[in-house]
Amino acid sequence: MFTIKRHKTRLVTIGRVKVGSPAPVTVQSMTKVRAADVKRTVRQILELEDAGCEIIRPAVLDMDDARAIKEIRKHIHIPLEADIHFAPHLALEAINAGTDGIRLNPGNLKDKNEIKKITLAAKKRGISIRVGANSGSIVPRHAGKKTIAQMYKHMQDLMVKETLAYCRHIESFGFHNIMVSLKASDVLTTVYAYRKFAKISDYPLHLGITAAGPIETSTIKSAIGIGSLLMEGIGDTIRVSITGNPIDEIKLGYEILAALNIRRRGPEIISCPTCGRCKSDIIGTARKLQELLENSDIKAKIAVMGCVVNGPGEAMDADVGIAAGDDYAVLFKNGRIIKNKIPFKSVISVILKELESSHS
Ligand code: SF4
Structure with missing residues (x-):
């Protein structure tokens, strides 16, 4: 860095x-x-x-x-x-x-x-x-x-x-x-x-x-x-x-x-802009996560990506992230998929749980 x-x-x-x-x-x-x-x-x-x-x-x-x-x-x-x-x-x-x-x-x-x-x-x-x-x-x-x-x-x-x-x-x-x-x-x-x-x-x-x-x-x-x-x-x-x-x-x-990597307050959300490949509410999910974590001390990089094809690769440097499929998402850590078939409606709680376990 x-x-x-x-x-x-x-x-x-x-x-x-x-x-x-x-x-x-x-x-x-x-x-x-x-x-x-x-x-x-x-x-x-x-x-x-x-x-x-x-x-x-x-x-x-x-x-x-x-x-x-x-x-x-x-x-x-x-x-x-x-x-x-x-x-x-x-x-x-x-x-x-x-x-x-x-x-x-x-x-x-x-x-x-x-x-x-x-x-x-x-x-x-x-x-x-x-x-x-x-x-x-x-x-x-x-x-x-x-x-x-x-x-x-x-x-x-x-x-x-x-x-x-x-x-x-x-x-x-x-x-x-x-x-x-x-x-x-x-x-x-x-x-x-x-x-x-x-x-x-x-x-x-x-x-x-x-x-x-x-x-x-x-x-x-x-x-x-x-x-x-x-x-x-x-x-x-x-x-x-x-x-x-x-x-x-x-x-x-x-x-x-x-x-500028000078100082961070709370986690960094990296999210894709979405495109035609995206079939889930990535915009709402990224915003919700940002709201939930804005006063958190966790210093992680969290990725919210719109498709499984490019998501995990493009967000390779994220500590934890999800990439959305149709109604499901995958969970990845440092570019490697660690969980498949997560119902999209529970991606936020899965990310929060993952953050909690890696920072406790
Ligand atoms: S990660 Fe997938 S959905 Fe998001 S912008 Fe890239 S190609 Fe499109």
Whole structure:
């Protein structure tokens, strides 16, 4: 099996989670309700924890959100990174409330003296700062049309330059618990920006494509953008952005990591696309198995194939699998058929039993 060699990055801590090599690449998400609504925020974070979320980021819009962090943290089990834009006083309040990390946007929180105050407060509390650049906010809003167009042409350089300068300013106060992100909604801009930054800095990188769209669009953009960087060994924590359910952000995050043999959460289902040779409900069976096993610790490769002619051979590397005949299926292990004539309606229970016996 091929494996990817990670770039060496500095190890940074956020709460009890380490980010940077050699720590595992973590998967994170944002809450999608107001932080001040503690009950709903906690409920969403606990659901995300169950799905495998390892760092959570609520948006902090006002003092109520910032203060709510204190109560939220009492009920959750993963580190919390407060997402701050524009308002330094909210960063300070979030730090006071016990946040594990803060994200500052170098495009809209620029006052050097305020950054100094935030950095010193973060240093005192031993929390992390993520310098999180976004293509949309790095270009000054007052710039003329022509200037904006020119800046967008060199967006990746601009993002890297501004982010690096921001890091240097924070470092000047003896603070190095820094992570960095350089997200654009354009995949290529994002990839170039991260690549460039990874060449000149060893700060751990939080990867993501910003405003990646609804699930179908985001899946493609994130798999290409985040995936190609990970393939090059770049990236220490990832957030898939979806206009939709945050649980899907976590699921997709793990799918990207699993596809690159970086990390797996639960088993891998390999199933054929079906064709005219298939006479059974392979689509429903594969989906059902995925649902049943999505929170399982079993690290097996499970094949669900539509015909006996090609199935076992095509899924030779599966630990266990079925290939369907007319109303029956065969069970195979490592490409070898071990049981014939299983009624198709019991294939799921047969697979589950097989998994149980080989993992007990
Ligand atoms: S395994 Fe069989 S049914 Fe599935 S796509 Fe291949 S040939 Fe078609």
